[in-house]
Amino acid sequence: MNSQVDVAVMIGSGVPASLQALxxxxxxxxxxxxxxxxxxxxxxxxxxxxxxxxxxxLRGKQRPGAVRQAV
Numbered sequence: 001m002n003s004q005v006d007v008a009v010m011i012g013s014g015v016p017a018s019l020q021a022l023x024x025x026x027x028x029x030x031x032x033x034x035x036x037x038x039x040x041x042x043x044x045x046x047x048x049x050x051x052x053x054x055x056x057x058l059r060g061k062q063r064p065g066a067v068r069q070a071v
Contacts, residue, residue, distance in 0.1 A: 003032055003033055003058045004031075004032070004050050005030065005031070005032050005054045005055050005058070006030070006031045006051070007028055007029070007031075007044065007047045007051050007067055008012050008028065008030075008031055009026055009028055009044075009047055010026065010027050010029060010040065010045055011025065011026045012025065015027045015040070016040050018029060019040060019042055020028070022042070023033070024042055026044070027040040027041060027042060027047070028040070028041045028043070028044050028047035029041070029047065030047055030050045030051050030054060032058075037054065038050060046054075
C-alpha cells in the first residue's frame with residue numbers, strides 16, 4: 001500500500017493556543033493518509049522536514065528487501 005504524506009496549513013482558530021500566544025496566526029501540520037500526525041509546526045520548513053522523515057520511514061518499511069524471511 002502506498003501512503004500519502006502531505007503538509008497542510010491551518011489558519012485562525014485551527015492554530016493551537018500555544019502558537020497563538022506567540023503571535024502565530026497560521027501553522028503547518030503533517031497528514032499521513034489524511035490523518036494528522038505529530039504536532040503543529042510554526043514554519044512550513046519544519047513541517048516539510050517532518051514530511052520527509054515520514055516518507056523516508058515509510059519507504060524503508062515498503063522496500064521489498066526490508067521484510068525478513070524466516071530461516
